[in-house]
Amino acid sequence: MTKQKLLLLDGNSLAYRAFFALPLLTNDSGIHTNATYGFTTMLQKIIGEENPTQMLVAFDAGKTTFRHKSFDEYKGGRQKTPPELSEQFPYIRKLIDAYNIKRYELEMYEADDIIGTLAKQAAGQGIEVIVVSGDKDLTQLATDDVTVYITRKGITDIEKYTPEHIEEKYGLTPNQIIDMKGLMGDQSDNIPGVPGVGEKTAIKLLKEHGSIEKIYEAIDSLKASKMKEKLVDNEEMAHLSKKLATIHTEVPLTITLDELAYAGPNEEALMGVWQELGFKSLIEKSDFETEQVEQVELKYEMVSLITKDMLKNTMAIHLELENEHYHSCEAIGFAMTDGENTFYSTIENVAENEDLKAWLNDETKKKYIADSKATQAMLHRLGIELKGVEFDLLLASYILKPSISGDDVATLAKEFGYTAVQSNEAVYGKGAKWVVPHADNVAEHVSRKAVAVWSLQPVLEQKLKDNEQFELYKELELPLAHILGKMESEGITVNVDTLHQMGDDLKAKLEIIEASIYELAGEKFNINSPKQLGVILFDKLGLPVIKKTKTGYSTAADVLEKLQSEHDIVKHILEYRTLAKLQSTYIEGLIKEVKEEDSKVHTRFQQALTATGRLSSTNPNLQNIPIRLEEGRKIRQAFVPSKKDWVLFAADYSQIELRVLAHMCQDEVLVDAFKQGMDIHTRTAMDVFGVSNADEVTSLMRRTAKAVNFGIVYGISDYGLSQSLDITRKKAAIFIENYLQSFPGVKYYMDSIIAEAKKTGFVTTILNRRRYLPDITSSNFNLRSFAERTAMNTPIQGSAADIIKKAMIDMNTRLEQEGLKAKLLLQVHDELIFEAPKEEIEILERIVPEVMENAIELIVPLKVDFSYGPTWYDAK
DNA sequence: ATCGTCACG
DNA sequence: ACGTACGTGACGATT
Numbered sequence: 001m002t003k004q005k006l007l008l009l010d011g012n013s014l015a016y017r018a019f020f021a022l023p024l025l026t027n028d029s030g031i032h033t034n035a036t037y038g039f040t041t042m043l044q045k046i047i048g049e050e051n052p053t054q055m056l057v058a059f060d061a062g063k064t065t066f067r068h069k070s071f072d073e074y075k076g077g078r079q080k081t082p083p084e085l086s087e088q089f090p091y092i093r094k095l096i097d098a099y100n101i102k103r104y105e106l107e108m109y110e111a112d113d114i115i116g117t118l119a120k121q122a123a124g125q126g127i128e129v130i131v132v133s134g135d136k137d138l139t140q141l142a143t144d145d146v147t148v149y150i151t152r153k154g155i156t157d158i159e160k161y162t163p164e165h166i167e168e169k170y171g172l173t174p175n176q177i178i179d180m181k182g183l184m185g186d187q188s189d190n191i192p193g194v195p196g197v198g199e200k201t202a203i204k205l206l207k208e209h210g211s212i213e214k215i216y217e218a219i220d221s222l223k224a225s226k227m228k229e230k231l232v233d234n235e236e237m238a239h240l241s242k243k244l245a246t247i248h249t250e251v252p253l254t255i256t257l258d259e260l261a262y263a264g265p266n267e268e269a270l271m272g273v274w275q276e277l278g279f280k281s282l283i284e285k286s287d288f289e290t291e292q293v294e295q296v297e298l299k300y301e302m303v304s305l306i307t308k309d310m311l312k313n314t315m316a317i318h319l320e321l322e323n324e325h326y327h328s329c330e331a332i333g334f335a336m337t338d339g340e341n342t343f344y345s346t347i348e349n350v351a352e353n354e355d356l357k358a359w360l361n362d363e364t365k366k367k368y369i370a371d372s373k374a375t376q377a378m379l380h381r382l383g384i385e386l387k388g389v390e391f392d393l394l395l396a397s398y399i400l401k402p403s404i405s406g407d408d409v410a411t412l413a414k415e416f417g418y419t420a421v422q423s424n425e426a427v428y429g430k431g432a433k434w435v436v437p438h439a440d441n442v443a444e445h446v447s448r449k450a451v452a453v454w455s456l457q458p459v460l461e462q463k464l465k466d467n468e469q470f471e472l473y474k475e476l477e478l479p480l481a482h483i484l485g486k487m488e489s490e491g492i493t494v495n496v497d498t499l500h501q502m503g504d505d506l507k508a509k510l511e512i513i514e515a516s517i518y519e520l521a522g523e524k525f526n527i528n529s530p531k532q533l534g535v536i537l538f539d540k541l542g543l544p545v546i547k548k549t550k551t552g553y554s555t556a557a558d559v560l561e562k563l564q565s566e567h568d569i570v571k572h573i574l575e576y577r578t579l580a581k582l583q584s585t586y587i588e589g590l591i592k593e594v595k596e597e598d599s600k601v602h603t604r605f606q607q608a609l610t611a612t613g614r615l616s617s618t619n620p621n622l623q624n625i626p627i628r629l630e631e632g633r634k635i636r637q638a639f640v641p642s643k644k645d646w647v648l649f650a651a652d653y654s655q656i657e658l659r660v661l662a663h664m665c666q667d668e669v670l671v672d673a674f675k676q677g678m679d680i681h682t683r684t685a686m687d688v689f690g691v692s693n694a695d696e697v698t699s700l701m702r703r704t705a706k707a708v709n710f711g712i713v714y715g716i717s718d719y720g721l722s723q724s725l726d727i728t729r730k731k732a733a734i735f736i737e738n739y740l741q742s743f744p745g746v747k748y749y750m751d752s753i754i755a756e757a758k759k760t761g762f763v764t765t766i767l768n769r770r771r772y773l774p775d776i777t778s779s780n781f782n783l784r785s786f787a788e789r790t791a792m793n794t795p796i797q798g799s800a801a802d803i804i805k806k807a808m809i810d811m812n813t814r815l816e817q818e819g820l821k822a823k824l825l826l827q828v829h830d831e832l833i834f835e836a837p838k839e840e841i842e843i844l845e846r847i848v849p850e851v852m853e854n855a856i857e858l859i860v861p862l863k864v865d866f867s868y869g870p871t872w873y874d875a876k
Numbered sequence: 877a878t879c880g881t882c883a884c885g
Numbered sequence: 886a887c888g889t890a891c892g893t894g895a896c897g898a899t900t
C-alpha cells in the first residue's frame with residue numbers, strides 16, 4: 001500500500017478566487033465560465049502534481065452558522081455573491097462529481113471547519129494532508145502532517161504553508177495565526193478585532209507575549225500608550241474575534257475518511273461537462289479514451305438505390321462489416337460521401353447496383369477508404385472488383401503513428417483530433433452482447449465513418465508530407481494493400497485429407513507417450529498444464545529447479561533439456577510437447593480454418609500492426625508453419641497448388657538482415673564479405689576466432705558466429721548471447737568484444753543510431769518508416785536498455801520489411817507484364833511463395849530472383865534462393 | 877483476460 | 886547492480 005494522501009479543498013474560497021482572478025468569460029451558450037474554468041485548471045494541476053489517494057471539496061452550507069450565534073453581525077455587510085458567479089456554482093458541483101471527487105457541506109458549519117476536522121482526523125491516522133484554499137485563515141491548520149496551499153494572484157500559483165514557512169514569514173506558530181486574526185480582525189468576515197491593530201502590531205505583540213490571553217494577563221505591565229488604551233477598551237471584542245477566527249476541528253461530520261477515496265475522473269462524464277461548458281482546449285489536450293461524439297449534426301440520406309448522379313469523381317466510401325474476419329463475415333451497410341452529400345444504402349442494394357459496381361471498378365474514380373484491403377476483399381466476395389483507391393486511413397495512420405492499436409475508425413480518427421464518429425463498441429456492444437441496432441442508428445454510424453474518412457484525408461496526407469513519409473505511404477503501403485488483398489482472396493489450397501492422416505498418426509503416438517509419462521510419474525495428470533507438470537517434476541520427482549516464472553516453476557523446453565539426464569520422464573514430456581503442439585495448432589487448428597467451398601485457407605495479413613513494418617498473419621497464421629524439425633515440417637505437405645500440374649514456388653532472401661546491416665553501417669569487412677559472396681557466418685567466425693583460413697573454421701565456431709550475428713541484429717547483450725549459446729556471460733562478452741573489434745563499422749553504427757534516437761526520439765528505415773522510442777531517455781535501466789536494443793534492431797528488421805514489400809509490388813507488376821498465370825500467395829518476412837503452372841517454372845526461375853534482388857539497391861548485393869515442388873514441403 | 881509455452885522469420 | 890536477446894500468433898490452462 002502506497003502512502004495515503006488526502007487533498008481537502010475549500011470549494012467556496014477557490015470558486016471566488018477563480019472568479020475574481022479571471023476575466024468574465026462566456027461560452028457559446030452565454031454561460032459565464034471564468035470560475036468553472038479556473039476551478040478546472042486548478043483541479044487538473046493539483047491532481048496531476050499531488051496524485052492524491054483521497055479527496056474532498058468542502059462547501060459552506062446555509063446563511064447562518066454557529067458563529068452567528070456568538071456574533072450576529074458575522075459576515076454582515078458582505079457584498080452579495082455576484083450573480084455571474086452564483087450561476088456557475090451548479091456547474092462547479094457537476095465538475096466535481098464528474099471527477100468522482102466527494103463533495104460535502106454541513107448545516108451550521110463553514111467549509112473551514114469541515115476541512116479542519118478532517119485534516120485532524122487524517123493526520124491522526126498518519127495520512128499526509130494537503131489543504132487548498134484562497135483564504136489565509138486556513139494556515140492555522142498547518143502541522144508537520146498538514147500542509148496548507150494558499151492561492152496567490154491567479155489560481156494555479158500557490159504558496160505552501162508549513163509550520164516552518166509560517167515561522168519564516170511571520171515569526172509565529174500556526175496556532176498564533178488565530179490570535180493574529182483576533183487582534184487584526186477581518187474586513188471580509190466583518191470581524192472587528194482591535195481597532196488600530198494591524199498585522200505589524202499584532203505580530204509584535206504575539207512575539208512578545210505568545211497569545212491574546214497572555215497579552216491581557218500582562219496588560220497592566222504595559223506602559224501607557226494609545227495602543228494600550230485600545231487593547232483595554234476592546235478586550236471583549238479581541239476574545240470574541242479570536243473565537244470567531246478559530247477553525248472548529250470537532251465538527252460532527254456525517255462522513256468518514258473511508259468515503260473520500262479518489263481514483264480518477266469519470267472520463268465520459270467529465271468530457272460531457274467540458275463539452276457543455278465549451279472547454280475545447282482541455283478536451284483537445286486530454287488523452288481520455290472516451291466515446292463522446294461531437295454533437296455535430298450529420299446530414300445523410302438513406303437511399304434504396306445509389307444512382308449515377310450521386311457518383312462523383314472523388315468520394316469517401318465505407319463498407320461496414322460485422323467484424324474483422326472479412327473473409328467470412330457479413331457486410332452490414334454501405335455509405336459514401338463527397339463532403340457535401342452523404343448517402344447510405346443497404347448491402348442488397350449495393351450488390352445488385354450495376355452503376356455503383358462500374359463506378360467501384362473504375363480506376364479513374366478515386367476512393368478514400370478506412371481499410372481498403374478489407375473493403376476490397378469483401379467486395380470481391382460480392383462479385384465486385386475495387387479499383388482506384390486513393391486514400392487509406394488505416395495505412396496513413398499506421399505510418400504516422402505505428403504504435404496505435406486497433407482499426408476502428410473512431411479510434412484512428414480520435415488520434416488525429418476528429419471525434420464526430422462513434423466507436424463500434426458504443427454502437428454494437430461487445431462480446432456476447434454484440435447486436436446490430438436499429439437501421440437508422442446503423443445508417444448514421446456508417447455515414448459518420450465515411451464522413452470521417454473524407455475529413456481526415458487532407459489532414460493525414462499533409463502530415464505524411466511534413467514527415468517525408470508520403471512516398472512510403474502512397475507508393476509502398478497503399479499499392480501493397482491491393483496486392484495483399486488479392487493474395488488473401490486467392491488463398492492457398494490445403495489438402496485436408498493429408499492433415500487428417502497426420503492427425504491420426506499423431507494421436508496414436510501421443511497416446512503411447514502419454515501412457516509412459518503417467519507410468520513414470522506414477523499417476524495421471526494433465527501434461528498440458530505447466531502447473532500440474534511442475535508439481536510432478538519438481539515436488540514429486542524432486543528434479544532440480546533451474547528457472548522459475550511469476551506463477552511457479554518453469555517447465556519451458558530449455559529447462560527440460562537441461563533436466564534430460566535427471567529423469568527418463570523428461571524426454572517423453574519434450575516429445576509430447578512437440579507432438580501436442582503440432583496436433584492442436586497445426587492439425588486441428590488449421591483444419592478449422594479451411595473453407596469447405598474451395599478447400600483453401602484465406603489468411604489475413606495485418607498490414608498496420610507491427611512496430612517494425614513487418615506484416616503479420618492471422619486466421620490462420622501462415623507465417624509460422626513448422627520447418628525446423630522434420631516432424632513438423634511435414635505439415636507443409638498439406639499445402640498444395642490450387643490446380644493440377646501446378647507447383648508451389650518459393651523464393652527467399654539469403655541473410656537479408658545482415659546485408660541491410662552491412663549497407664547501413666558500411667563496415668568495410670562486412671561489405672567486402674558480401675560483395676565476394678562469402679558465407680557470412682564462416683567469415684564472422686574467422687574474425688571472431690582469429691582464424692585466417694576458412695578451412696580452419698570448425699562447425700562449432702560457425703555455429704557460435706551465427707549466434708553472434710543474430711545477437712548483433714537483435715541489439716546484442718552478453719546475457720542474451722550467453723543464453724542462446726548456453727555459455728557463461730563472460731565468454732559471451734568476449735565474443736561480442738571480438739566481433740566489434742573485427743567490425744568497427746558495426747560498433748560505430750550501433751552507437752550512432754542510439755545517439756540519433758536519443759536526439760530525435762525515433763529511428764528510421766531505408767524507406768523512412770519511423771519507430772518512436774520514448775523510453776530511450778528513461779532513467780529506468782530496463783526500459784532504456786530495451787529501447788536501445790530496439791533502436792539497433794528496428795532499422796534492420798524494418799528496412800528488410802521495406803525491401804520485400806517493394807519486391808512484392810515489383811513482382812506483381814512483372815507478372816502482369818509477362819502475362820503469367822503465376823500468383824503470389826504468401827509472404828513470410830523474407831520469402832515469397834507463388835503457385836504457377838509447370839510451364840512457367842523456367843521463367844519464374846529467371847524473373848523472381850531478378851525482381852527480388854533489385855527491389856531496392858544496396859551497397860551490397862541482395863541474394864535470393866528459390867525452389868519449387870508439388871507441395872510447400874518440396875519447395876525447399 | 878492473462879499466462880506459459882512454442883511455432884516461425 | 887540492474888535483467889534481456891528482435892518481431893510475431895495460437896493454443897490450453899487458469900484466473
